[in-house]
Amino acid sequence: MIAALKALLGRRDEPATPPGEAAPARQLALVIDLNVCVGCHACVTSCKEWNTGGAAGPLFDENAYGADPTGTFFNRVQTYEAGVFPNTETIHFPKSCLHCEDPPCVPVCPTGASYKRKSDGIVLVDYDKCIACKYCAWACPYGAREIDEARQVMTKCTLCVDRIEDATLAPDDRKPACVKACPTGARLFGDVKDPDSDVSRAIRERGGYSLMPEWETRPANQYLPRRVTSEPRE
Amino acid sequence: MNPAFSVVVFTTAAGAAQGLVVALAIALLAGVPMAASFVRASLLVAIVLLVAGLASSLLHLGRPARAWRAATMWRTSWLSREVIVLPAFIALVTLWWLAARAPGSAPARLALPLAAIALAALLWYCTAMIYACLRFIEEWAQPLTIVNFFLLGLSSGSVLASALAAVAGEQRALAIAAPTAFVVTLVAWASRSAAWRRNAVLRHRSTVQTATGIRSARLAQTSMGMSAGSFNTREFFHRASAAALHRIKAIALVLGFALPAVLLAGVVAGMLPDLACVVALLVQAPGLIADRWLFFAQAKHPQNLYYQVVS
Numbered sequence: 001m002i003a004a005l006k007a008l009l010g011r012r013d014e015p016a017t018p019p020g021e022a023a024p025a026r027q028l029a030l031v032i033d034l035n036v037c038v039g040c041h042a043c044v045t046s047c048k049e050w051n052t053g054g055a056a057g058p059l060f061d062e063n064a065y066g067a068d069p070t071g072t073f074f075n076r077v078q079t080y081e082a083g084v085f086p087n088t089e090t091i092h093f094p095k096s097c098l099h100c101e102d103p104p105c106v107p108v109c110p111t112g113a114s115y116k117r118k119s120d121g122i123v124l125v126d127y128d129k130c131i132a133c134k135y136c137a138w139a140c141p142y143g144a145r146e147i148d149e150a151r152q153v154m155t156k157c158t159l160c161v162d163r164i165e166d167a168t169l170a171p172d173d174r175k176p177a178c179v180k181a182c183p184t185g186a187r188l189f190g191d192v193k194d195p196d197s198d199v200s201r202a203i204r205e206r207g208g209y210s211l212m213p214e215w216e217t218r219p220a221n222q223y224l225p226r227r228v229t230s231e232p233r234e
Numbered sequence: 235m236n237p238a239f240s241v242v243v244f245t246t247a248a249g250a251a252q253g254l255v256v257a258l259a260i261a262l263l264a265g266v267p268m269a270a271s272f273v274r275a276s277l278l279v280a281i282v283l284l285v286a287g288l289a290s291s292l293l294h295l296g297r298p299a300r301a302w303r304a305a306t307m308w309r310t311s312w313l314s315r316e317v318i319v320l321p322a323f324i325a326l327v328t329l330w331w332l333a334a335r336a337p338g339s340a341p342a343r344l345a346l347p348l349a350a351i352a353l354a355a356l357l358w359y360c361t362a363m364i365y366a367c368l369r370f371i372e373e374w375a376q377p378l379t380i381v382n383f384f385l386l387g388l389s390s391g392s393v394l395a396s397a398l399a400a401v402a403g404e405q406r407a408l409a410i411a412a413p414t415a416f417v418v419t420l421v422a423w424a425s426r427s428a429a430w431r432r433n434a435v436l437r438h439r440s441t442v443q444t445a446t447g448i449r450s451a452r453l454a455q456t457s458m459g460m461s462a463g464s465f466n467t468r469e470f471f472h473r474a475s476a477a478a479l480h481r482i483k484a485i486a487l488v489l490g491f492a493l494p495a496v497l498l499a500g501v502v503a504g505m506l507p508d509l510a511c512v513v514a515l516l517v518q519a520p521g522l523i524a525d526r527w528l529f530f531a532q533a534k535h536p537q538n539l540y541y542q543v544v545s
Contacts, residue, residue, distance in 0.1 A: 082450035132296020143537025152296030
């Protein structure tokens with residue numbers, strides 16, 4: 001435990017990116033495969049479960065068993081319907097922080113609580129500095145940030161920083177909780193700056209794309225489009 | 235966006251205070267004769283408004299005790315810059331108020347009013363850029379946002395100056411303040427209307443297709459992924475009906491611009507008593523609050539594309 005904490009703290013002391021080299025050498029990210037997401041919400045619940053007890057938590061819940069429950073989540077699975085009946089498709093669409101390479105939420109933060117980690121490109125919030133002005137949430141076109149109403153700090157997906165670097169976990173467990181939970185393997189995790197990683201290969205070979213490319217935020221997370229596996233019946 | 239009342243009140247009150255300080259500074263620099271007691275009383279009104287605005291802005295924060303940290307990121311954040319300039323402006327106006335005690339004080343007649351104009355302008359610019367710099371909130375990311383923060387502040391400030399001059403019986407100050415307030419209010423009306431017209435026909439760059447990357451001409455959300463609300467549905471949707479928005483816009487138009495302009499014109503033309511300026515002030519204040527509320531409510535955040543259907 002102490003060793004893990006030391007390892008975590010030690011990371012912080014890493015030298016910042018040398019001048020002239022703006023982008024981090026590593027960029028951890030998720031790649032979401034829309035072909036196989038079945039909309040089971042296992043990633044949502046496992047995210048909530050891990051993060052409410054981890055370094056990012058506890059995550060607020062209000063009226064959880066009432067008629068109008070609300071709470072803080074880092075990850076949501078939405079559902080869309082494409083096409084015109086009878087040729088419609090139901091698409092389940094997981095959405096969490098995209099860890100943009102040019103994150104608009106970071107420069108607007110007045111306190112420096114919102115930052116992009118130099119070592120691996122994860123966008124994080126320092127809960128001890130956040131004043132809950134919500135300006136970062138306004139500055140995110142994706143709605144990836146949710147305020148924690150109980151603690152009054154801004155929260156967001158951390159890519160499970162307290163899992164992926166925990167040397168006490170088995171190497172296969174050093175992945176975000178959502179990735180571990182997905183029963184269909186719709187969530188890939190890795191370094192998108194490493195051309196030989198699984199995520200880079202998936203993006204390259206399967207047409208990975210960014211959300212809202214018009215705002216040039218350069219999201220690190222990418223989505224794999226659906227492939228047509230059968231022709232619609234005549 | 236869901237307008238936060240604390241921010242609406244803060245930006246409106248501070249804008250009026252800035253306008254009042256600028257009006258006083260210009261009058262002094264132009265050599266308009268005013269009693270020292272009137273200048274000091276007016277500066278005190280500005281200070282009270284600014285401090286009330288500052289208090290209101292602190293209420294917007296989830297953790298007001300850490301507000302001092304907000305001054306640290308001035309290199310990148312317009313909010314941080316505003317957090318620095320606002321107390322600096324309050325300090326400067328307070329210094330001016332103190333200096334104006336001494337009769338014939340030289341800095342109170344030249345250096346301090348000049349500095350006050352500069353800081354008031356800087357504060358308007360910082361406040362406006364907080365909104366105008368968010369490129370994907372297209373209702374805000376336009377030059378008129380900046381122009382209107384200046385003009386609405388100058389309008390309310392000069393109306394406030396006219397009302398104070400009328401109450402204090404400062405005839406020569408009123409003879410300049412009232413026509414100025416009339417003209418500035420008309421210009422602000424025209425500029426704000428231009429922003430409304432532009433935003434009414436705005437076509438947003440983001441669509442549900444760009445938001446999801448799903449290439450289908452017909453694409454509709456069937457679930458936002460939760461059965462009830464979240465921060466995303468509370469913070470970014472105002473939930474007012476189209477009819478209510480229409481009424482609030484009418485209130486902003488009539489109370490914020492039209493009625494004050496008519497009252498000021500009446501005073502300038504000598505058809506209404508000077509104290510009609512006070513009525514103009516009392517009418518304009520709720521009108522400009524309504525207008526600032528609309529400024530937030532009319533901004534459509536692209537994240538709303540992801541939160542269309544509950545199920």
